Every structure is written in structure tokens, then in C-alpha cells.
Amino acid sequence: GQQVMQxxxxxxxxxxxxxxxxxxxxxxxSNIQWYKQRPGGHPVxxxxxxxxxxxxxxKRLTFQFGEAKKNSSLHITATQTTDxxxxxxxxxxxxxxYKLIFGSGTRLLVRP
Amino acid sequence: ETGVTQTxxxxxxxxxxxxxxxCEQHLGHNAMYWYKQSAKKPLELMFVYxxxxxxxxxxxxxxxxxxxxNSSHLFLHLHTLQPEDSAxxxxxSSQGQGVGDTQYFGPGTRLTVL
Numbered sequence: 001g002q003q004v005m006q007x008x009x010x011x012x013x014x015x016x017x018x019x020x021x022x023x024x025x026x027x028x029x030s031n032i033q034w035y036k037q038r039p040g041g042h043p044v045x046x047x048x049x050x051x052x053x054x055x056x057x058x059k060r061l062t063f064q065f066g067e068a069k070k071n072s073s074l075h076i077t078a079t080q081t082t083d084x085x086x087x088x089x090x091x092x093x094x095x096x097x098y099k100l101i102f103g104s105g106t107r108l109l110v111r112p
Numbered sequence: 113e114t115g116v117t118q119t120x121x122x123x124x125x126x127x128x129x130x131x132x133x134x135c136e137q138h139l140g141h142n143a144m145y146w147y148k149q150s151a152k153k154p155l156e157l158m159f160v161y162x163x164x165x166x167x168x169x170x171x172x173x174x175x176x177x178x179x180x181x182n183s184s185h186l187f188l189h190l191h192t193l194q195p196e197d198s199a200x201x202x203x204x205s206s207q208g209q210g211v212g213d214t215q216y217f218g219p220g221t222r223l224t225v226l
Binding site for chain 2: 030031041042048086090092096098099102104
């Protein structure tokens with residue numbers, strides 16, 4: 001079945017350093033979504049990207065959708081301790097239904 | 113507050129017990145989901161319901177039994193569980209239409225099987 005591959009699995013950074021997580025698919029995606037799960041919490045929707053090459057920003061977070069719509073990235077500039085958590089990408093399955101396929105997540109740890 | 117509630121938040125049960133997890137969504141959505149999240153396999157999709165009809169069962173053992181009496185409520189009935197079933201069980205809901213609905217998660221039930 002379709003998979004959404006996400007790397008890295010873990011990232012440990014010093015506060016103030018940048019962080020990037022990547023999401024890749026072997027098939028073209030109609031859209032891609034990003035979620036954040038704080039420690040002890042539940043996944044919370046951050047953003048959806050739909051257009052080829054789309055770039056969206058939320059404060060220090062920058063989301064990109066690749067030109068071929070097969071990959072996406074989330075970049076955090078100057079991380080803060082509040083950025084700690086696991087970041088998941090998610091995309092529709094090959095059946096193009098309402099359901100999502102979630103990546104395995106990237107767990108971000110920030111040293112103060 | 114995402115509009116999706118789950119009870120109980122924590123549950124400890126023996127392998128011979130029978131318990132149920134409850135999920136309720138106040139978002140007017142049509143689709144509801146059960147996920148299992150453990151350290152080894154994050155976000156495993158278990159069951160999907162859309163307009164009260166089960167549309168997906170991801171080879172889940174029969175000791176997990178879902179029930180969706182209406183579009184707002186979803187239950188997961190548990191019986192004769194194994195210790196490896198200990199995990200965070202997350203419920204989510206979405207519109208159930210379109211391509212790749214945004215999903216809204218509840219806070220989860222942390223289950224420990226002794």
C-alpha cells in the first residue's frame with residue numbers, strides 16, 4: 001500500500017538552532033497536511049498544502065510542497081523549547097478518499 | 113479544545129476484564145476513526161466509520177470491537193486484551209468528504225493492560 005516516508009525519526013537541537021523534517025511519497029499527492037503532537041498530547045492540525053511548489057509560513061514555521069507534489073518539508077527557524085513534540089505529515093491514500101496516511105513522525109527535542 | 117472528547121483518559125485493566133472506550137465529537141463530522149499509538153508503531157489506524165458505516169478495519173484483532181451508533185459517538189469495546197495492547201488510543205473525526213480530510217483528534221485514552 002501507499003506509504004508516506006518521513007525523516008529523520010528524531011532530531012535533538014540546541015535552542016536557537018534550525019530544524020527541518022522531510023516527508024516523501026512515491027506517488028503524486030493531491031495535498032499534504034502537517035500535524036504537531038506535544039509530549040503527552042494529541043496530534044493537532046497545523047496546515048494543509050495543495051498547490052505544486054506552495055510555500056506557507058506560520059511565524060517561525062515554513063511549510064513547502066514540492067514541485068512534483070511528491071515531497072514536503074517543515075522548517076522551524078530558531079527553535080524554542082515550545083517547539084518540542086512530534087511532527088507528522090499526512091496525505092490522502094491512493095484511493096483519493098477522505099482518509100489520510102500518516103508519516104511515522106519526527107520527534108523534536110530542544111536543549112535549553 | 114478540538115471538539116472531540118474521549119473517556120476515560122486513563123484505564124488500567126487486567127487481561128480478563130471487559131471495558132469500553134468512548135469518543136464523542138461536537139463538530140458535525142461524518143467520519144470517525146480509532147488509532148493506536150505506541151512507541152514502536154506511531155499512529156496505527158484501526159477502524160474508520162463514515163456515516164455510521166464501517167469503511168475500514170486494518171486487520172485488528174477481534175478482541176477490539178468498535179461500535180458507532182451515530183455520527184457523533186464512537187466506542188471501542190475491549191475484552192481479553194494482552195499486555196502488548198497497552199498504548200494510547202486516539203479517536204479522531206473529519207468531514208468524511210473530499211480528498212484527505214483534516215482530522216481532529218481527541219485527547220486519547222492511555223490504556224495499560226496488566
